[in-house]
Amino acid sequence: METDKLREECGVFGVYSSDPEINVVPLVYYGLFSLQHRGQESAGIAVARDGTIEARKGMGLVGDVFDPATLAQLSGPIAIGHVRYSTAGSSTIENAQPFVSRFKLGSIAVAHNGNLTNADVVRELLEDAGVGFVSSSDSEVIINLIAKNYKKGLEKALTDTIQFIKGSYALVVLTEKALVGARDPHGIRPLCLGKIEKGWILASESCAIDAVGGEFVRDIEPGEIVIIDEHGVLSFRYGEKTARAVCAFEFIYFARPDSRIDGIDVYQSRIRAGEILGRESAVVADLVIGVPDSGIPAAIGYGRATGTPFGLGIVKSKYVGRTFIAPRQDERERAVSVKLNVIKSEVAGKRVVIIDDSIVRGTTSRRLVSLLRRAGAKEVHFRVCSPPVRFPCYFGIDTPHRKELIGSANNIKAICEAIGADSLAFLSTEGLLEALNHQGGYCLGCFTGEYPLPTPGEVGLAKQNDL
Ligand code: SF4
Incomplete structure (x- = not known):
């Protein structure tokens, strides 16, 4: 329980193994444990195997949601995971991540850390086009945009989606054959790349790469997308070059001290x-x-x-956890x-x-x-x-x-x-x-009131605090 602190929203983690016989779900489970400080309200894992995507998620800590029986239901060589503390969207199971979407051309799952400043506008546009929503989460907005563009191919669907959304995001996306990562053009929320034997890791913080015995490779750059599949790591940039503005609070308080x-x-x-x-x-x-x-x-x-x-x-x-009544x-x-x-x-x-x-x-x-x-x-x-x-x-x-x-x-x-x-x-x-x-540059918005991009109020989309 933190009653007098700012609170991080989420942590994301993903693993790709080039060996289809390797089950990466235990790695995602341990990775999420090391990101538990970034969110304690819900946890989830989605895994791709044999052309399908399966997910399990629930309310509570990683250890509460994934008992041995639940973990045993998931197996496969590519998986993503998420821990969540809600800011946008309420604390309910519908808002727990990863989100999975199954459509004509295949299945995808998305887990997201950050906050879209134009989520309401994008949601309205999608609803007008006949898309139904089951949650109030920004991640569902993202997954529906990717699904809408999927027929153009994964790369194009991702760039089109990412050019449309505004705000802060560190995204991991799971397709039936690939693991994808993306960081917003200012890099407000962190995301990094790690290596394991026969595979790759994407994580909100490097401490999670260490926890699973991986080797830190590099940070994902602001405005960079990486697609990890049988061909290796394909990196490309989208949109115009913008100034880096990493959240200064990651260093002050949110991130674990053993992260870079x-x-x-x-x-x-x-x-x-x-x-x-x-x-x-x-x-x-x-x-x-x-x-x-x-x-x-x-x-x-x-x-x-x-x-x-x-x-x-x-x-x-050490034992005052989320069971402590606020x-x-x-x-x-x-x-x-x-x-x-x-x-x-x-x-x-x-x-x-x-x-x-x-x-x-x-x-x-x-x-x-x-x-x-x-x-x-x-x-x-x-x-x-x-x-x-x-x-x-x-x-x-x-x-x-x-x-x-x-x-x-x-x-x-x-x-x-x-x-x-x-x-x-x-x-x-x-x-x-x-x-x-x-x-590099840092976001210092909560100290100075100067933000790296227009806030919802400035673009007429008041969404969060009723100031
Ligand atoms: S530094 Fe920026 S991103 Fe970080 S908490 Fe403050 S306003 Fe938010």
């Missing part, structure tokens, strides 16, 4: 963010601690840069203590710097400050290794309504007072870019 995205090591970027934070806003203190998990590398970096001793200070319960607003602060607790012997009598990856609503920060004071901390200085979140995300990340974002209506002094800290500082936007090596 677009050439940046996520763990090292978090260490650097902490070092820069230390340079920008050091305070005299006896101890620096990080809020698990992503605040910890930043606290190590802050400690290195300022000479402040690093300690653990906060423990996170608390009401007034219960949220208390609920933080179920998930996070302070090691009193480490913080008592000390001037403590506490580092978190972000402040969204502020409820977790307020509670942590109060827990530290109750544990005997003499001073509590809050540091955040990202700029204030002030604006919503339109590209697949669940953001609270703007009025609930503490950084939206309050200045730093007011936020500091609200969370009860002795001092508060955020990483600057320049500092964040420096932590990301200034390499």
Whole structure:
């Protein structure tokens, strides 16, 4: 349960084996386990074998949905999988992915991470053309567009579809004979390519390639489509060349620290963010601690840069999963203590710097400050290794309504007072870019309000937050 964080929408994974006797479903299962942090509401696997596509999906964690009996029903040399946390489309089994479509020319399955900003318009056009929908998911829009264009051939159907849809997407598509991957023209959501013996992997994050014993090959480029079949990996680009704008929050919080995205090591970027934070806003203190998990590398970096001793200070319960009932607003602060607790012997009598990856609503920060004071901390200085979140995300990340974002209506002094800290500082936007090596471009929309492409509101398609 994360009540006070932005939440990732989905993780995708796909495997192609050139040996028809190899069953890749167990690999997809393990790959999805390593992407579980990207979505915990539903999980699914679709597999191609002998000219048909079979899928199983359900609500819950990968381990809940796929017991040995369910896994045994799926077998084949090409498969895709998906874990989901819903933002666009509600949390129901109809919206679980992958989506499978069977039509005259064959079958395809699609799994998608991201958010289409023109899904409503495309859906309306398809409905006018007689296409029926069973879900509110963007992926069903994509699969119906591909199916509509399929008679032109796979390559053309994909490029036509992708040129039509707008927004953020990392897609894996399964046909009866091929595995396909595509990344939106700005590369907002990550997707990478890996190699296994006699085959290939596509994954949202490189940690999932490692988990199945594969070898990371490269990131799929923004605006690139790869078709993997008996001929190998065919790569081509579509549309006009656009500027890369990878989601900066992948590095700050969403991605696992053992992943690399677009050439940046996520763990090292978090260490650097902490070092820069230390340079920008050091305070005299006896101890620096990080809020698990992503605040910890930043606290190590802050400690290195300022000479402040690093300690653990906060423990996170590993067992608070999705079965934990989402608390009401007034219960949220208390609920933080179920998930996070302070090691009193480490913080008592000390001037403590506490580092978190972000402040969204502020409820977790307020509670942590109060827990530290109750544990005997003499001073509590809050540091955040990202700029204030002030604006919503339109590209697949669940953001609270703007009025609930503490950084939206309050200045730093007011936020500091609200969370009860002795001092508060955020990483600057320049500092964040420096932590990301200034390499390529990044989406910083939720910090700056400047987005890499028109938002639904701007094109008259208000769909997400009623701001
Ligand atoms: S608006 Fe924020 S969360 Fe959304 S894609 Fe951009 S950086 Fe990521």
